[in-house]
Amino acid sequence: MNRGILKFAVAALALGWMGLAVAAPDVGQAEKQGLNIHAIVMFFIFVMATLGITYWAAKRTKTASDYYTAGGGITGTQNGLAIAGDYMSAATLLGLTSMTYFQGFDGYIYCICFYVGWPFIMFIMAERLRNLGKFTFADITSYRLDQRQVRTVAAIGSLTVVVFYLIAQMVGAGQLIKLLFGLDYWIAVVIVGVLMVVYVTFGGMIATTWVQIIKACLLLGGGTLVMLLAFSQFGFNFETLAIKAVENSKKGIALMAPGAFLSDPVTAISLSLGLMFGTAGLPHILMRFFTVPNAKEARKSVFVATLCVGFFFTVVAIMGLAAVTIVGTNPQYFEGGVVGTKLLGGNNMPAMHLAHAVGGNMMLGFLSAVAFATILAVVSGLALAGASAISHDLYANVIRRGQATEAEEVRVSKRSSLFLGVLAVLLGIAFEKQNVAFMVGLAFGVAASCNFPVLILSMYWKGLTTRGAIWGSIAGLVSAVLIVVLSKAVWVTVLGNEKALFPYEQPALFSMPLAFFMAWLGSVTDSSVRATKEKEAFEDQYVRAQTGFGAAGAAAH
Amino acid sequence: MSTAIYERIRNNPKFDILVAKRSRFAWTLTAIVLGIYFAFIMIVAFNPKLLATPIFAGGTASIAWPIGAGMILLFWLMTGIYIRRANSEFDDINAEIVKEAVE
Numbered sequence: 001m002n003r004g005i006l007k008f009a010v011a012a013l014a015l016g017w018m019g020l021a022v023a024a025p026d027v028g029q030a031e032k033q034g035l036n037i038h039a040i041v042m043f044f045i046f047v048m049a050t051l052g053i054t055y056w057a058a059k060r061t062k063t064a065s066d067y068y069t070a071g072g073g074i075t076g077t078q079n080g081l082a083i084a085g086d087y088m089s090a091a092t093l094l095g096l097t098s099m100t101y102f103q104g105f106d107g108y109i110y111c112i113c114f115y116v117g118w119p120f121i122m123f124i125m126a127e128r129l130r131n132l133g134k135f136t137f138a139d140i141t142s143y144r145l146d147q148r149q150v151r152t153v154a155a156i157g158s159l160t161v162v163v164f165y166l167i168a169q170m171v172g173a174g175q176l177i178k179l180l181f182g183l184d185y186w187i188a189v190v191i192v193g194v195l196m197v198v199y200v201t202f203g204g205m206i207a208t209t210w211v212q213i214i215k216a217c218l219l220l221g222g223g224t225l226v227m228l229l230a231f232s233q234f235g236f237n238f239e240t241l242a243i244k245a246v247e248n249s250k251k252g253i254a255l256m257a258p259g260a261f262l263s264d265p266v267t268a269i270s271l272s273l274g275l276m277f278g279t280a281g282l283p284h285i286l287m288r289f290f291t292v293p294n295a296k297e298a299r300k301s302v303f304v305a306t307l308c309v310g311f312f313f314t315v316v317a318i319m320g321l322a323a324v325t326i327v328g329t330n331p332q333y334f335e336g337g338v339v340g341t342k343l344l345g346g347n348n349m350p351a352m353h354l355a356h357a358v359g360g361n362m363m364l365g366f367l368s369a370v371a372f373a374t375i376l377a378v379v380s381g382l383a384l385a386g387a388s389a390i391s392h393d394l395y396a397n398v399i400r401r402g403q404a405t406e407a408e409e410v411r412v413s414k415r416s417s418l419f420l421g422v423l424a425v426l427l428g429i430a431f432e433k434q435n436v437a438f439m440v441g442l443a444f445g446v447a448a449s450c451n452f453p454v455l456i457l458s459m460y461w462k463g464l465t466t467r468g469a470i471w472g473s474i475a476g477l478v479s480a481v482l483i484v485v486l487s488k489a490v491w492v493t494v495l496g497n498e499k500a501l502f503p504y505e506q507p508a509l510f511s512m513p514l515a516f517f518m519a520w521l522g523s524v525t526d527s528s529v530r531a532t533k534e535k536e537a538f539e540d541q542y543v544r545a546q547t548g549f550g551a552a553g554a555a556a557h
Numbered sequence: 558m559s560t561a562i563y564e565r566i567r568n569n570p571k572f573d574i575l576v577a578k579r580s581r582f583a584w585t586l587t588a589i590v591l592g593i594y595f596a597f598i599m600i601v602a603f604n605p606k607l608l609a610t611p612i613f614a615g616g617t618a619s620i621a622w623p624i625g626a627g628m629i630l631l632f633w634l635m636t637g638i639y640i641r642r643a644n645s646e647f648d649d650i651n652a653e654i655v656k657e658a659v660e
Contacts, residue, residue, distance in 0.1 A: 257619055
């Protein structure tokens with residue numbers, strides 16, 4: 001039956017594409033960028049290849065373990081690429097290039113903050129995650145605690161992160177595709193939503209993993225190529241690149257040092273904490289650790305992912321600096337053809353204009369297709385993580401109290417991914433005109449404050465009890481959301497109030513310590529019989545965390 | 558059943574040695590990463606001018622860039638150092654302990 005639906009979906013999609021081809025020229029004229037044939041052809045090839053993989057993956061997805069974690073059969077290197085594919089979004093490529101273009105070194109600081117969570121995950125979390133987890137990170141937090149209560153709050157935390165992250169990606173996708181491909185906003189959002197649901201529902205983790213691997217290779221390859229072509233114009237000499245950039249930027253020599261954007265110490269520290277520990281609390285990233293067979297491969301995957309992410313951030317920084325000269329002095333990339341006015345297509349465009357400047361329409365088309373593929377890979381990972389939180393945590397363990405069969409669980413998961421897809425499309429359309437920049441920050445803030453503290457305490461602190469875990473999660477979630485809502489980003493920019501009620505936009509410095517404190521307080525004041533048992537159960541969990549004995553997947557294969 | 562095996566693993570003196578060694582190694586590396594990273598963030602927050610120093614006297618490119626790239630490279634190499642030891646030495650002891658407990 002599934003295969004029938006898949007064929008139908010492919011046919012529907014193909015039909016949609018033909019419809020677009022007919023309808024598109026009209027749309028193209030309405031936009032600043034015309035219909036980009038190169039990009040559409042290349043993206044079409046990507047979609048066909050990934051749908052082929054989804055078809056292949058669907059035949060291999062038989063058990064719940066296949067569906068959630070590809071049966072634990074992904075190798076360390078493959079998983080490392082997939083993690084990188086999950087983590088590097090289109091915002092990385094466009095946003096960070098643009099930030100380096102406008103702000104110089106501040107852009108690279110941002111990159112470093114995004115990067116530094118990875119070594120931390122390697123040393124402190126990777127092997128314990130693999131040894132204790134099965135399908136979702138709530139498997140770990142609820143290991144020796146009350147299944148229903150702990151999983152409920154963990155699922156709320158996961159879904160909050162997933163939904164905010166999805167909205168940010170959907171809105172970004174719609175605007176980007178409208179611009180790059182010359183398609184209507186809503187059409188772009190619907191295409192992303194449909195493809196995401198098809199990958200996740202039919203191909204589960206196997207298809208999602210391969211979409212992410214292919215995308216990671218395309219992104220790394222495409223980015224590196226553009227960077228090399230651009231850098232060659234400066235003779236691969238960083239000093240020459242810097243001199244030219246300083247000459248041609250409005251900011252001048254300020255490009256070379258941290259600037260006003262991080263001048264407030266509280267914001268700088270809070271942002272760096274949030275990005276670092278938020279990475280270690282993102283449900284779609286944590287889930288990837290359960291797709292490898294053992295701790296050894298889990299470590300290898302972090303090693304590969306760290307390399308890819310660090311390398312790509314450096315590529316992006318060089319692209320941004322090179323664009324200052326190559327794009328910033330070329331009138332063809334400015335509105336009205338006047339250098340120094342508004343960039344054609346908006347502030348996120350330096351990477352795309354740079355691709356066009358060094359490689360013509362072909363390169364622009366390629367990088368546009370890569371950006372589209374990137375969005376698809378990220379939203380698929382998010383949708384799968386969200387669907388798993390609903391089916392594995394809420395449905396199977398909270399509602400059915402662990403009595404659901406595998407088939408029932410997977411069926412609920414597929415329906416959940418469809419539900420999340422529809423929700424993402426609707427929210428994506430609803431938020432079209434909104435400024436959604438704060439949503440990624442909010443997702444990281446909630447991940448760092450609601451998911452991370454309880455996860456790390458459950459693995460390292462014997463004294464954590466159910467009550468402590470609940471207090472910690474809720475305190476982190478509520479405080480992170482409240483701070484963001486009351487800060488300038490939402491209270492003034494989105495809601496249109498006069499003055500922000502909270503002076504800082506980055507929640508982590510405040511909400512993370514609060515979550516740890518509440519988790520501690522709730523645990524030490526908990527003298528119930530259940531709490532005593534939970535502390536005793538830490539012993540067995542500790543041995544399993546350290547040795548991997550009894551870990552999921554190891555026995556089944 | 559598995560509780561009995563966990564008990565046996567725990568009572569094996571090698572288990573304590575493994576845990577102590579691996580924890581010390583992991584936390585040392587973590588402390589180095591966090592130390593360097595937050596030192597960098599403190600400089601960014603409190604003394605950004607320092608990073609504007611040119612690489613060559615009279616040059617334009619600042620030391621901020623190679624310091625940033627150096628941090629990324631160093632942290633990656635440290636993950637490499639960790640898995641080199643964890644995937645051989647530590648995993649070998651680990652396998653021994655599990656084997657002795659199951660027998």
